[in-house]
Amino acid sequence: MNNYLLSSLCLLAINSAQADDTAPSLMLPAASITAPEVDAEHTDLKTATSAGSRLNLNSLETPASVESLSGERVRARGDRNVQEAVTRTTGITSNGNPGNGGSSYSARGFVGAGSVMQLYDGIRMYSGAGTVTFPVDDWSVERIDVLRGPASVLYGEGATGAVINVIPKKPFSGEIENRIRVGYGTDDTRQQALDSGGSLTDTLSYRLAINHTQSNGWIDHGDSENTYISAALRWQARDDLAFTLSHDYGDQQPQNDFGVPLINGRYHKSLRDKQYNVRDAKLHYNDQWTRLNSEWQINDNLVARNELYYLKAQRRWQNAENHAWDENRQTLLRSGYFSIKHQQEQVGDRQTFTLNHDLMGLNSKTLVGVDYNRIHFDLHSNAPYDDVVDGGEPIDRYHPDRGEFVSHSPYRDQFKTTTQQVSLFAENRTELSDQLSLVTGVRRDIVHLDRDDLIDHTRTDRSLSANSWKVGLVYELTPDMSVYAQQATSVDGVAGLISLYPTEQGFDMARARQTEIGVKQMFWDQRGEWTLAAYHIVKKDLLTPDPNNPNVSLQVGEQSSDGLEASLEMQLPNRWQLQANASVVRAEYDTFDDGGVSRKGNRPTDVPRRTANLWLSKTLTDELNAGAGVRYVDARYADTANTVELPSYTVVDASVSWKALPKTTLGLRLNNLFNRQYAISQYNSGQQWIMGEPRSFFVTADYTF
Structure with a gap:
């Protein structure tokens, strides 16, 4: 981190010199293609959105x-990461845990990285294997766009x-602006941050x-350390041609917490801050x-854009x-000694x-x-994943012996895959009249997967294809x-998709x-x-175990959901502001067998029926x-x-x-104001609850120059 700080200070020194009053002013030529505005503080229904079209x-x-x-609103509310910000939007909840990278959501009755992109x-x-680990940091966010429903x-x-869609901060034209933040809070939480940009x-x-x-974390031995860098350079080659080179880096060692075990099926408050993992545990994402x-305005009516990228995780x-409770022995058993590594590279255009x-x-x-x-x-x-102790190692639930990681199964290469995906797509908006417009889209995806099993040295492959479409009408009652x-x-x-097993x-x-249908x-x-929206979704061809042979899967499952979503935002008198949203969803399995037992009519896992958010602020x-909120x-x-x-939960933040001073802003955020004990998500089929953070504070100081 010292290298990062040193390079940052050097850059700030250069920028300060360039921003000196004695330096010549920078006059940019008028251009058809312009850099985005810096961190818009306000978004509304007339803000162009990247997610929906x-x-x-x-x-x-x-x-x-x-x-x-907007990113400014996220940071003003004191949301500590992208997940907290996203779950303040309408109808989206988190079901993140270490097993899925801590970044997994539920929306409109559907859950996980395979259904919420x-x-x-x-x-x-x-x-890969249902795990998403980026982005998390909200300091580098310019805006978050959300599209609900199939896309x-x-x-x-x-x-x-x-x-x-998380949109990072973009280069902007004009005088160089710098911001430094330092912060300190509960559990010896520290932050050092820099934001710099301009011409x-x-x-x-x-x-x-x-x-x-x-x-230091709010659970025993819950240390965490995270570093994020987002850098971009924009070159306006001509009035009609621009290039932007960007690189983003994230290194996370989050709090290693697999949750509080239930004792005889019940949650015990006294266990909330206990750590049952081993001493040499690892949780690291890079x-x-x-x-x-590139963006080229070929003529007044035609624009070409290209995105070339390389991603590595x-x-x-x-x-x-x-960590499971054994009722017969009246003790806590520690098991599941898993050692896993993912290496993933993606090149695309x-x-x-x-x-x-x-x-x-028209x-x-x-x-x-x-x-x-x-x-x-x-x-x-x-x-x-054969444990050394069959059934699990007994540990004291109040004073657990941390121990070391040990397994009968050797750590080794399992398999590697190469996936190639190509798609053709088109979208159109036609104004049928001054008030009525038709929006349509089609897409054809072709995927080929090659899988090499490095244990038995076999190879399998599969080609998949799919068509998608949308059609929508918008009627403008008034502007x-x-x-x-x-x-x-x-x-x-x-x-x-990239980690499918042969079966x-x-x-x-x-x-x-x-x-x-909806109105805005x-x-x-x-x-x-x-805004108000009502929807009905049916998803077919889910995998369900064969009732006659649970070891065999059949693709006959079906799931559906119906729901209502509403949001309200108002600039009230006396400089009050209100943002509120609520959702109701009725999700159920229409056809689904589990262990030979029909689950028809049951609600899918990790799906709440109702969610609501409220934030009230005032410029004093x-x-x-x-x-x-x-x-x-x-x-x-x-x-x-x-x-x-x-159980349900209600949490208050402030x-x-x-x-x-003219260039200095102090901030205070208070999370979980009433110190509620609540479960954000679950692990191990609900036998371990991933708990929300206790009451905490965080103080920040921002200096701009």
Whole structure:
């Protein structure tokens, strides 16, 4: 970290010299292609969204449920990471745990990386073994865009519940601006951060964001340390041509916590801060993303864009993950000594052309494009995970002996895969009249997977293909109000596409279709806005065990969901601001057998029926702002039989910021104000609860120059 700080200080010194009043001012030429504005503090229904369309449509023009959240709002609320920010949006909850990289969501009744897709700057890293570990940091976020409902027509396989696109801070033109943050809080939590950007010359601009955090953690031996770097350089080669080179780096060693074990099926508050993992446990994620984007305004009506990228992820687990209570022996048993490593590399390119044109005398806009990805994935582990002590090692639940990692199974190479994916896609918006527009899209995906088993030296391969489409109508009742209806389809893999086992390769992808209607309006001279959406989704071809042979799977399962989602945002008198949202979903298995028992009518695991968020803030003076928020998540089941339940929870957070000096701002955030004990998610079929953090505070000081 010392190297990062040294390089940051050097860059700040250079930037300060360039930003000196005696330096010549930088006058940029007018251009058809311009750098994005720096960190817009406000988004509304007329803000162009990246998640719902590639046609640069805003929410009022999009026949889908979309939402945008600015990075400034995320940081003002005191959200500590991307996951906390995303789960303040409508109807999305977290079910993250160390086994899935801590970054997994539930949306519209569908759960996990295979159904809720995560993008970084519009790019998807294919999920290996259901694990997503990037992005997490919110310091480098410019905006978060969310599209709820099927979106395979835009992004391919794995997008039935929602798509979350995290957009990093971008280079901007103008005088160089720098911000330094230092922070300190509960459990010796520390932060050092830098944000710097502006013009280097009349054609070059940059952005650099660095964030380093450390904490002793709120559980025993819960240390964590994370470093994030986001850097981008933009070159305006000509008025009609621009290139942006970006590199993002994340190194995470999060708090290693596999949850609190239930004792006789019940949660015990006295165990919340206990650590049952071994002394030499490992939890380490390293992610790197390099991208070269180009944008060429060929003429007044045609734009070509290209995104060339290289993504690399290395993940390492070595833990005793299972802590189960043995009722007969009245003791806690530690087992599940798993040692796993993922190595993943992805090279890809996306080329699109966007054309404004007439279609039979009607104004129309069409985008056509092609995607290509080549992904290498290697898995190393100690499978079949034979523990030294059959049934588990007895440990004291109050004073556990940490011990060392040990397993009868050797750590070795398991398999490697090479996946090639290519897709052709198109999207169109045609204005049928002054008020009515039609938005359509089609996509064809072709995937080929080669798998080498490094244990028995066998090789398997499989080709998969899928078609997706969407069609939607938007009627503009007024310039500030629209209603819409749409149908969209999606496809999901039966498991992580790049890590399918031979027994899974014989199955086709699961398919889903959604019908949605909604209304969106800005009102009160655009000081308020509200949205309402209703949807019905059916997903077919899920894997379910054969009732006559549980070791064999059949692709006959079906799941459906119906729901309502609403949001409200208002700029109230006396400088009050209100943001609120709520959702209700009825999700169930229509056809699903588990161990020969039908689960028809049961709710899928990790899906709450109701969620709600509220944030109320006030500008007390020109220098002082305060806000508080409530987050509510209904009870969820941890098993398909619906016998193990995680209780509902309500958590209150608050934040205050004070501009103490013209260039210095002090902040205070208070999390879990009433110190509620609640389970965010679960592990080991609900026998271990991943708990929310106790009451904590964090103080920050920001200096700009």
